[in-house]
Amino acid sequence: MKLFEDAFILVHIRISGCKLLGVDSRTFLTGSAVFFILANAIQMYLATSGETIKWSSFVEAAIFTILTIYGTLIWLISWPKANRMLNKASGYEKKHDHHKHS
Numbered sequence: 001m002k003l004f005e006d007a008f009i010l011v012h013i014r015i016s017g018c019k020l021l022g023v024d025s026r027t028f029l030t031g032s033a034v035f036f037i038l039a040n041a042i043q044m045y046l047a048t049s050g051e052t053i054k055w056s057s058f059v060e061a062a063i064f065t066i067l068t069i070y071g072t073l074i075w076l077i078s079w080p081k082a083n084r085m086l087n088k089a090s091g092y093e094k095k096h097d098h099h100k101h102s
Helices: 002-015 025-049 055-101
Strands: none
């Protein structure tokens, strides 16, 4: 999990200033993950709502739901850590810019 968390921290930092469809890219990706969780939950429901259970469709949706929830949780955990790193870097740059102009 630590490896994925570190990777997501780097992704957060790299895309922190980007916008997708007029929305902050990190917020857009989080919303997309929630959408995929809901879509897979609907697919699981549809696989079990008929006269016969479509096991292959249900298992596929369940696996994708679990993986998406797991990835989204790591994404959300890494967000504040990336913010702290960005704030430290911003403070570092401001401090060094101040010394250059003095």
